Amino acid sequence: MTNREVILGRIREALKIAAPPPTFHEGSPGPAAPLPTSPQKWLPPVGGTLEEQIELFRRNAGELKAEFYACAGVDEAIQFVKQLATTGGWQKIGRHHGKLTDPVARELALKEVLTDHGYAVKDLESCDAALTECEALVAQTGSVLVSAPGAGGRALSVLPPHHVVLARQNQMVPDLGAALRAVQEKFKGRFPSFLSFISGPSRTGDIERILVLGAHGPKKLTVLLLP
Amino acid sequence: MKTHARQFNESARHYTADLHHRNLIQKALDGYYVKRDEFKSRFQSWPDARDLAAEIKWEAVNHLDRYLDEFVSRLEARGTKVFWAPDAQAARDYIVGVAQQHKVRSVIKSKSMTAEEIHLNDALEKNGFEVVESDLGEYIVQLRREPPYHLVFPAMHLTRRQISDLFHDRLGSEPTNHPEELTMIARRVMRRKYCEADMGISGANFAIAETGMISITENEGNARLTTSLPKIHVALVGIEKILPKLSDLALFLPMLATAGAGQSITCYNTLYGGPRQPGEADGPTEFHVVLLDNRRTELLADAEQRDALHCIRCGACLNVCPIFKNVGGHSYGTTYQGPIGSVITPHLRGLQDWKHLSQASSLCGACTETCPVKINLHHHLLHNRRNAARARPAPLESLLQRGFVFVMRRPGWYQLAARLGRLTQPLQRLIQGTVLDPLRAWTKTRSLPSLAEKSFRDWWRERKAP
Numbered sequence: 001m002t003n004r005e006v007i008l009g010r011i012r013e014a015l016k017i018a019a020p021p022p023t024f025h026e027g028s029p030g031p032a033a034p035l036p037t038s039p040q041k042w043l044p045p046v047g048g049t050l051e052e053q054i055e056l057f058r059r060n061a062g063e064l065k066a067e068f069y070a071c072a073g074v075d076e077a078i079q080f081v082k083q084l085a086t087t088g089g090w091q092k093i094g095r096h097h098g099k100l101t102d103p104v105a106r107e108l109a110l111k112e113v114l115t116d117h118g119y120a121v122k123d124l125e126s127c128d129a130a131l132t133e134c135e136a137l138v139a140q141t142g143s144v145l146v147s148a149p150g151a152g153g154r155a156l157s158v159l160p161p162h163h164v165v166l167a168r169q170n171q172m173v174p175d176l177g178a179a180l181r182a183v184q185e186k187f188k189g190r191f192p193s194f195l196s197f198i199s200g201p202s203r204t205g206d207i208e209r210i211l212v213l214g215a216h217g218p219k220k221l222t223v224l225l226l227p
Numbered sequence: 228m229k230t231h232a233r234q235f236n237e238s239a240r241h242y243t244a245d246l247h248h249r250n251l252i253q254k255a256l257d258g259y260y261v262k263r264d265e266f267k268s269r270f271q272s273w274p275d276a277r278d279l280a281a282e283i284k285w286e287a288v289n290h291l292d293r294y295l296d297e298f299v300s301r302l303e304a305r306g307t308k309v310f311w312a313p314d315a316q317a318a319r320d321y322i323v324g325v326a327q328q329h330k331v332r333s334v335i336k337s338k339s340m341t342a343e344e345i346h347l348n349d350a351l352e353k354n355g356f357e358v359v360e361s362d363l364g365e366y367i368v369q370l371r372r373e374p375p376y377h378l379v380f381p382a383m384h385l386t387r388r389q390i391s392d393l394f395h396d397r398l399g400s401e402p403t404n405h406p407e408e409l410t411m412i413a414r415r416v417m418r419r420k421y422c423e424a425d426m427g428i429s430g431a432n433f434a435i436a437e438t439g440m441i442s443i444t445e446n447e448g449n450a451r452l453t454t455s456l457p458k459i460h461v462a463l464v465g466i467e468k469i470l471p472k473l474s475d476l477a478l479f480l481p482m483l484a485t486a487g488a489g490q491s492i493t494c495y496n497t498l499y500g501g502p503r504q505p506g507e508a509d510g511p512t513e514f515h516v517v518l519l520d521n522r523r524t525e526l527l528a529d530a531e532q533r534d535a536l537h538c539i540r541c542g543a544c545l546n547v548c549p550i551f552k553n554v555g556g557h558s559y560g561t562t563y564q565g566p567i568g569s570v571i572t573p574h575l576r577g578l579q580d581w582k583h584l585s586q587a588s589s590l591c592g593a594c595t596e597t598c599p600v601k602i603n604l605h606h607h608l609l610h611n612r613r614n615a616a617r618a619r620p621a622p623l624e625s626l627l628q629r630g631f632v633f634v635m636r637r638p639g640w641y642q643l644a645a646r647l648g649r650l651t652q653p654l655q656r657l658i659q660g661t662v663l664d665p666l667r668a669w670t671k672t673r674s675l676p677s678l679a680e681k682s683f684r685d686w687w688r689e690r691k692a693p
Contacts, residue, residue: 002311003310003311003312003313003317004299004311006311006313007295007311007313007466007518007520007524008292008295008296010313010520010524010527010528011291011292011295011466011524011527012292013524013528014524014525014527014528015289015290015291015292015527017528017530018289018530019285019288019289019530019531019533019534020530021282021285022278022281022282022284022285022534022537022601038474038477039276039279039477039478040477041271041272041275042270042271042272042273042275042276042279042478043270043271043276043477043478043481044269044270044271044481044491045271060491063491064491064494096508115508115509116508117508118508118509119508119509121422121456122422125418125422141481141491141492142491142492143492143496148503148504148507148508148509148510149506149507152508153455153507153508153509153510154451154454154455154507154508154509154510155451155452155455155456155509156508158448158451158452158455158495159452159455175477176476176477176480176481177474177477180473180474180476180477181474184438184473191305191438191440191500192500192504192507193305193499193500193501193502193503193504193507193510193514194455194497194498194499194500194507194510195440195497195498195500196451196495196496196497196498197480197492197495197496197497198494198495199491199492199493199494199495199496200494201494202446202447202448202494202495203446203447203494204363204364204410204446204447205380205446205488206362206363206364206367206380206381206382206383206410207363207382207385207387207390207406207409207410208251208254208255208386208387208406209255209258209259209380209383210406212406212407212410214410214411214414215363215410215414215446215447215448215449216361216414216417216418216447216448216449216451216452217447217448217451217452217494217495218448
């Protein structure tokens, strides 16, 4: 017998005795109302319009100590990133090719590490910032959903100390469920090996539960929303 | 040899008298309560969200064979190597084998309680591999050669001063009083390790059957680096981590963050569905998923306590437990501390050796009330007490109980006993807590209430008399 058969055998044997369903447990008020197919009804509320969702995203990102700015167009985004580069004293950035990253990077005219076809870890590690696109922005949580193909791989969005995300308005979704549905539709079962919800800059509270930003990943996260 | 029960009692006695420790833990948890309640209140209905979460985990655990099969076949379809580990030894051997086969030099690890459960680091180190814990709290306790103090906050028992001294001793860093500087010291050490390591080991918070992915929740970014840079990624996953659908995460990610850490959402919630795929920029060339049973199926076979496998290891039950807060995480002597640890450890490591943990409870029910997946924790402690007594009866105790029942059901005997009690109580006071006291185990730290000079029955009779 293989290990697989051993474990599945143990499971099937164990499950021969039925367990009481959770709503009938001792101490429970009794059978609950029929369950909704989506948890949205119980999760924090999200407005229906784009404006409401942008506002909610702005509030949540602010709480998570991320910077959020809605740009009027690509030119404004370029100016914004240039400003970040000057104040941050950027010498070198990591990025991937994309419809949004290309025009911004062209204007920045800094040394670059392009990750699209592989890179040396040391090169990426010494970058001052990372410029990526994303799959979705989640209003309910202030999260950015990135994927391996859509954000230059796994490490680009976590290794450099400042992560700048460029997103389109039509990427704003109300909640995590909608973001997951969006990638399910986009990749149609051929998922990338990596998807990540990023919610603010990297953080830790492991020392006396005091919040410190920039634990292992970026110390700063900037999200720029383009029309 | 000290029994586990004796070790627990001694350690608990030590910690409960340590006011500094209690204040430190209470202070850390006070901040957590405030944030947890704030984010709970943003849910449109936390109680309904809990019902749904419990329902989803019930579905997953009660059809575990089907969902595991689905999970594994989808993972394998995209080039992941899956190993089914019936016990800890098999899991350790497999992971050490992968390291040997690839002539790995250094291993970086992100936080995994399942790896603690099987003592993976010891096994790797015994075979000559250097293992570095990358989560800050885990790194701190690793440097101290201690187990994690708490499932989620491994170093919550230490002050910044202690951590500064530790880093000074072990890493040669300048002493500092700032958590931020201490974090940066660890960050610098770890950056080097990430770039050097050729194998990354992680746990998993959820295993998604529908899409064949594992989901890892973290705040620091250490798990993301652990799973991005080294050429091999091994994920150790308990078989109970299954969720049926990808969309279930929309509920579980916010609930885990809120219940576990008092956050609306944790910083990184990442899904891994395979090794680096064609056209992707980076990622490991090999991805191994080790599915661990290690007596989880024995817990599964106990239908009454099966819901203990719903646990998402958020640690919320520890944070509200009066026992945990007083005896501290290390007293348990288990991988999983607090109420959930007291419930599952007897199943995972033997009922008779660990039954004392069922008594480490005030049965207040705070754990059951706070559990985001509605595990019936404090009742399971009673179930374990009952099972332990059934399997190994204590004749003296049951004789006493039977005597008690006999007296309580007979008014005449009851009155006689009360009268005797009133007579002997002054004598008991003289010997209370000494070796002569038959009730010493109880009265050493407690006084019995004084019996009234006159019983209610006598008083009533006199009052009614003309």
